Amino acid sequence: MTDDTSKRRLGRGLAALIGEMDQPTGSDQTPKTSADDSVPIEFVQRNPRNPRRTFDEAELDELSRSISQHGIVQPVVVRTMPEGRYEIIAGERRWRAAQRAGLVQIPVLIRDVDDRTALELAIVENVQRSDLNPIDEAEGYRQLISEHGYTQNDLGDIIGKxxxxxxxxxxxxxxxxxxxxxxxxGDLSAGHARAIASTSSPERLAEQIVRKGLSVREAERMAQRDGEAVVEPRPKQPPKDADTIALEKMLGDHLGLNVSISHKESGGFLRVDYKTLDQLDDLCRVLQSAHRPQ
Structure with a gap:
């Protein structure tokens, strides 16, 4: 499977990819993957690279009760590992709930994929189901970019974002x-976090958002006010002496423009303000004529 083909398939979603992988491939028409199977649950292990890190305990208990009554409706997608074991590609939540329900066997779809494709599938499945919290989702994107050379455009195509x-x-x-x-x-939404990401004190603002129960729009306004509050005023300039003021006036009269001089012991600068391009042209002509050979 080429990179382009893989990305197109993943872009159509996990279900479409699974359907395609069940079809015969190659000259001998031998499928690359097995049909639905059932394996001992103790032979199945989680994928340590799965982008999803957090699982809601109440949701797991609810799913466990459902599995106890109806079994696992959708198989867990796995890949083969050494010593007859299987690593989860998609469906870790179902696997965890099945353990709580006391299942001995679980239905699986066995897929022959590499590390990169396994990570892609895990991200696609979780994002399409809205099962990933924003940080787990971001970590999954980071892995694909840093470890497998994906661009942000590639990822957008894969996940449909x-x-x-x-x-x-x-x-x-x-x-x-x-x-x-x-x-x-889940105390903050991704919208809240984006609103305060560029501020000087995101932790303090995040605590205020949670404490006050602010909406994303309210968080954006608060972040804007915070940004305005931290703008440091310009330091006051010391009063200019009479000689500097006189020099500013003389140059200003000669140029026909406002002139400002800032002088310190170690040096300073001279500033000439103009309002139009014509005034700038006149200033350039004055400066050029001053250096023109007589």
Whole structure:
């Protein structure tokens, strides 16, 4: 499978990819993957590179009760590992809930894929189901970019999101650790986090958002006010002596423009203000004529 083909398939979603992988391929028409199967649950292990890191305990208990009554409706997608074991590609939540329900066997779809494709599938499945919190989603994107050479445009094509969504999600990883934890727990939304990401004190603002129960729009206004509050006023210039004021007036009269001089012991600068391009042209002519040979 070429990179381009893989990305097109992933762009159509996990279900489409699974359907295609069940079809015969190659000259001998031998499928690359097995049909639905059932394996001992103790032989199945989580993927340590799975972008999803957090699982809601109440949701796991609810799913466990459902599995106890109806079994696992959708198989867990796995790949083969050494010593007869299987690593989860998609469906870790179902696997965890099945363990709580006391299942001995679980239905699986076995896929022969490499590390990169396994990570792609995990991200696609979780993003399409909205199962990833924003930080887990950002970590998954970061892995694909840093370890597999993906661009933000590539990721947008794969997950069916815009490039700006990918870029804004990756920005969340620059937030302080405490704010990322609040995002992971669901105390903050991605919209809240984006609103305060560029401020000087995102941790303080995040605490205010949670404490006051602010909407994203309210958080944006608060972040804007905070940014205005931290703008430092320009330092006051010391009063100019009479000689400097006189020199400014003389030059200003000669040039027909406003002139400002700032002088210190170590040097200074001279500033000439103009309002139109014609005034700038006149100033250039004056300066050129001053150096013209007589």
């Amino acid at each position: 815009s490039r700006s969504h990918v870029a804004n999600t990756l920005r969340l990883l620059k937030l302080p650790h405490k704010v990322r934890e609040m995002l992971g727990r």
